[in-house]
Amino acid sequence: MKGPYPEIQGGGSLILAWQVRNKHVLVIGGGEVAAGRIVNVLNADAKVTVVSPQDGLNDEVAFRIAQKQVTYIDRKFEPSDLDGVDMVLTAVDDPEASSQIYKLCHEKRIPANIADVPPECDFYFGSVHRDGPLQIMVSTNGNGPKLASIVRKQIAAGLPPNVGAAIQKVGALRRKLRKIAPDIEEGPKRMQWMSKVCESWSLEDLCEMDDEDMEALLGFYKPGNVPSFQEVRLGEPEGAFDGSFGWL
Known part of the structure; x- marks a missing residue:
C-alpha cells in the first residue's frame, strides 16, 4: 500500500559532493584511468600522491608529475603508503593486488575506489558536467560508465550556456x-x-x-x-x- 511519502527504492548509492580540499589522496597506478582520477581530485583541491613505476606512466600522468601538480613515488605500492592517507584510488591491471590494497584500506578505515571492481568500492565516480561552480554528476552505480557519459552529455546539451x-x-x-x-x-x-x-x-x-x-x-x-x-x-x-x- 502506497503512503503519502516517497517510496523507498533500494539499490542506489548516496550521491554527495565530497569536500576533499587539502585532503591527502593516494592514487595507485599511472595509466589512463589513473589520469582521469587525478584530474577529478585535483579539481577538488586535494593533495595528491601518485605511486607507480615510471614505465607505467602515460603521457598525461607524466605531465602532472613534471608540473609538480602531484607528489610522485617511482615504485610499486607498499602498505606504508597508506600512512596519513584520507582516500585511496587504485587503477592497476592486477586484480589480486587491487583486492589486497582494498583489504588494507578497509582495515585502516580509509575510503577506497578500486577501478572496474564495483564490489570493492566504497564510492563510485560518475560522469560529471562542469561549468564553473556548477557540477552535475550522473551515476549508474557501477553498472554502465559509458551510458552514464551519454546521459550526462544529453543533460548538458539542454542547459543554458550561461x-x-x-x-x-x-x-x-x-x-x-x-x-x-x-x-x-x-x-x-x-x-x-x-x-x-x-x-x-x-x-x-x-x-x-x-x-x-x-x-x-x-x-x-x-x-x-x-x-x-x-x-x-x-x-x-x-x-x-x-x-x-x-x-x-
Whole structure:
C-alpha cells in the first residue's frame, strides 16, 4: 500500500559532493584511468600522491608529475603508503593486488575506489558536467560508465550556456548578504530572500549583475523585497520608498 511519502527504492548509492580540499589522496597506478582520477581530485583541491613505476606512466600522468601538480613515488605500492592517507584510488591491471590494497584500506578505515571492481568500492565516480561552480554528476552505480557519459552529455546539451556564470554571480551576492546579515537567526530569511532573487531574475539578469547592482539589490533585503533587474538598474525600484524621506 502506497503512503503519502516517497517510496523507498533500494539499490542506489548516496550521491554527495565530497569536500576533499587539502585532503591527502593516494592514487595507485599511472595509466589512463589513473589520469582521469587525478584530474577529478585535483579539481577538488586535494593533495595528491601518485605511486607507480615510471614505465607505467602515460603521457598525461607524466605531465602532472613534471608540473609538480602531484607528489610522485617511482615504485610499486607498499602498505606504508597508506600512512596519513584520507582516500585511496587504485587503477592497476592486477586484480589480486587491487583486492589486497582494498583489504588494507578497509582495515585502516580509509575510503577506497578500486577501478572496474564495483564490489570493492566504497564510492563510485560518475560522469560529471562542469561549468564553473556548477557540477552535475550522473551515476549508474557501477553498472554502465559509458551510458552514464551519454546521459550526462544529453543533460548538458539542454542547459543554458550561461548557467555557470549566473551561479557565480549568485554566489557573490550570497557572500555579500552574509556580511550584512551574519546572525544565525537570519538564516531562514536569507535563504528565502535568495530564493526569491533566483526565481524573479532571469539567468541573463544574473549574469549581467555587477557589484553596484548587488549593493543596490541588498538594500531591499531588510524589508524582504525583490525588485526586478530593470528597476535596480534604473535606480528607482517600485516599492523602494519606505514612507520616510529617502529611498531604502
